[in-house]
Amino acid sequence: MQAAVVNKWFAVDVLCGSEAVDSVEDAINELDSLGIEIDLLAKKKDEPIRVTAYFDELPARDEIDNALAECAATYSLEISTREVEDLDWLVEWKKQWKPTEIANFVIAPPWEEVRESEKILIVIEPNMAFGTGTHATTQLCLAAISQDYKAGQSFLDVGCGTGILSIAAAKVGAVKLVACDTDEASIRIARENAALNGVAESISFFVGTLDDSTAAAAFVVANVILPMLNLLLSKSKYMLVLSGILADERAEIERALATREVYQAEISVSGEWISLKITV
Incomplete structure (x- = not known):
């Protein structure tokens, strides 16, 4: 991560x-912070957890409140702002992120040494893109890839963030692998991460999103956006994995699938998040 x-x-x-x-x-990430730190160290049961976002210019308080409004309506939050001492906060933030094992993968930042393992190593430099392997939605998708993806299948990653899912598929043996994101910075970061993992030539990244011209793929992963559901289903030739769905949105997405005569969706749960695997 490069800071000004x-x-x-x-x-x-x-x-x-x-x-x-x-x-x-998720909410605080919308404020375009330079980095987010989650203090999970030595926490006792029921002890509050501090989520900190760093900025070179402090957002207006109403921007902060608006970004967190939905969370505040559901959970008890204590929000504050402060000026940070003149220290290398990036170094402090990096101390918090350690290698994470998810299914057949180990996700690690480039500054960490990882002991040899039979699991597949994926090195991720997060910068400001979403997808470090610590979030439940990413973990659910990685588990689906580990369990259901077959080497040699084509792969489409809609909303790729850091590129972590595409890189995982490439390391398992994907062919004709395409990844997209509407955020230009995310695509740049994803390309850098693909290079870090030696799979840059295997993945075709582009800025944008799914449309009628996008080639169908055997295995498709996407953060579900209801207006795109028809298109996502039509572009999936074997399996569609939908993520980024809160548990309390489950009924809504199931109704949307039922209207499209999709009744067999395998649901996985992690905390307040769910993913759906649809065999097509």
């Missing part, structure tokens, strides 16, 4: 319960 050279840093701190951490992280 400035004299002052600012932080937005959100104290919340463990059940709210993923939602707070």
